[in-house]
Amino acid sequence: MVHGVVVKSTGSWYKVRTPDGQVYDCRLKGKFRQKGIKSTNPVAVGDEVAIKLSDDNSENVITDIADRKNALIRKSTKLSKQTHIIASNVDQIVIISSIVDPKVAFGFIDRILVSAEAYRIPALIVFNKFDLCRSDPAIDTLAEALAIYDLAGYPVLLTSTKTGKGLEEFKALLHDKYSVLTGQSGVGKSSLINAIQSNLDLKTADVSGYNDKGQHTTTFAEMHELDFGGFITDTPGLRSFGVVDFEKEHLSHYFPEMRERIQDCKFNNCMHINEPGCAIKKAVEEGEIAGRRYDNYIEMLNDDSFQKQF
Numbered sequence: 001m002v003h004g005v006v007v008k009s010t011g012s013w014y015k016v017r018t019p020d021g022q023v024y025d026c027r028l029k030g031k032f033r034q035k036g037i038k039s040t041n042p043v044a045v046g047d048e049v050a051i052k053l054s055d056d057n058s059e060n061v062i063t064d065i066a067d068r069k070n071a072l073i074r075k076s077t078k079l080s081k082q083t084h085i086i087a088s089n090v091d092q093i094v095i096i097s098s099i100v101d102p103k104v105a106f107g108f109i110d111r112i113l114v115s116a117e118a119y120r121i122p123a124l125i126v127f128n129k130f131d132l133c134r135s136d137p138a139i140d141t142l143a144e145a146l147a148i149y150d151l152a153g154y155p156v157l158l159t160s161t162k163t164g165k166g167l168e169e170f171k172a173l174l175h176d177k178y179s180v181l182t183g184q185s186g187v188g189k190s191s192l193i194n195a196i197q198s199n200l201d202l203k204t205a206d207v208s209g210y211n212d213k214g215q216h217t218t219t220f221a222e223m224h225e226l227d228f229g230g231f232i233t234d235t236p237g238l239r240s241f242g243v244v245d246f247e248k249e250h251l252s253h254y255f256p257e258m259r260e261r262i263q264d265c266k267f268n269n270c271m272h273i274n275e276p277g278c279a280i281k282k283a284v285e286e287g288e289i290a291g292r293r294y295d296n297y298i299e300m301l302n303d304d305s306f307q308k309q310f
């Protein structure tokens with residue numbers, strides 16, 4: 001019996017990487033059911049599995065799967081109760097954004113952060129295109145962004161693929177970890193990856209999602225090995241990771257700077273909207289919680305599609 005990690009899944013075939021760096025094509029043996037998860041893909045990228053190799057490698061099988069540390073999950077179609085596992089055993093989610101060109105989308109970043117909190121996966125933010133932040137209003141926007149995520153307690157890195165700023169730090173952040181990268185189109189995600197490792201073709205990495213017409217497209221994530229140590233999965237076009245069975249009452253628990261103050265609210269079921277004695281609103285007024293984070297919290301509370309879109 002050999003152990004390895006699933007680095008690619010096509011639904012019927014799985015590529016499993018063993019610790020010596022070999023990659024084996026394997027099939028699934030029998031039925032795998034993860035406790036409590038009704039998933040369209042019982043085995044996902046990132047899963048630690050046991051495999052049994054055949055003499056000519058033509059009939060390698062996955063025989064067992066270890067309990068997952070965590071999993072990024074989305075509903076497999078808009079209406080179905082079934083879920084699709086994007087990746088499992090993730091060490092961190094790296095949100096890549098620019099400040100200008102395209103303009104930073106705080107709503108997008110905060111939705112990803114909420115999902116990361118719900119999955120208990122550490123998240124960090126990379127603001128790329130720092131070279132474009134030399135004049136107003138970009139300087140002001142950058143200062144605002146840094147203040148917002150400093151108050152919220154998230155690590156932030158500034159990079160530029162044009163000047164090389166932050167690239168060594170970016171490598172260090174990814175080193176020996178399994179990172180899922182996400183970011184809106186045009187922020188320089190491909191440029192950043194190419195800047196730290198040139199031969200990586202992320203184009204084959206795609207993730208289950210919806211096309212422009214709202215139809216479900218099933219493609220599969222892939223884990224790429226970094227030559228300096230570590231693995232990444234890119235999630236192109238993913239608006240946000242679906243938080244399955246997400247309850248609005250719990251939304252403030254997924255904002256760390258709110259979570260730590262919730263017990264100070266007068267009412268223990270406080271939604272932090274208009275209730276008297278609300279510690280969250282007080283912290284916003286006193287500048288201890290960024291107004292923009294609070295506004296995005298309210299927007300997410302009122303946005304039914306935030307839950308439905310997954």
Ligand SMILES: Nc1nc2c(ncn2[C@@H]2O[C@H](COP(=O)(O)OP(=O)(O)OP(=O)(O)O)[C@@H](O)[C@H]2O)c(=O)[nH]1
Nearest residue numbers: 128129130131160161162185186187188189190191
């Ligand atoms: N000024 C500046 N431009 C950058 C930087 N990084 C990338 N760009 C430019 O931004 C544009 C988009 O870069 P990509 O790497 O294709 O962005 P992406 O996020 O991978 O975009 P998609 O492929 O659409 O997902 C390109 O014209 C890059 O040359 C940077 O640090 N500074």
Ligand SMILES: [Zn+2]
Nearest residue numbers: 265270272278
């Ligand atoms: Zn409150």
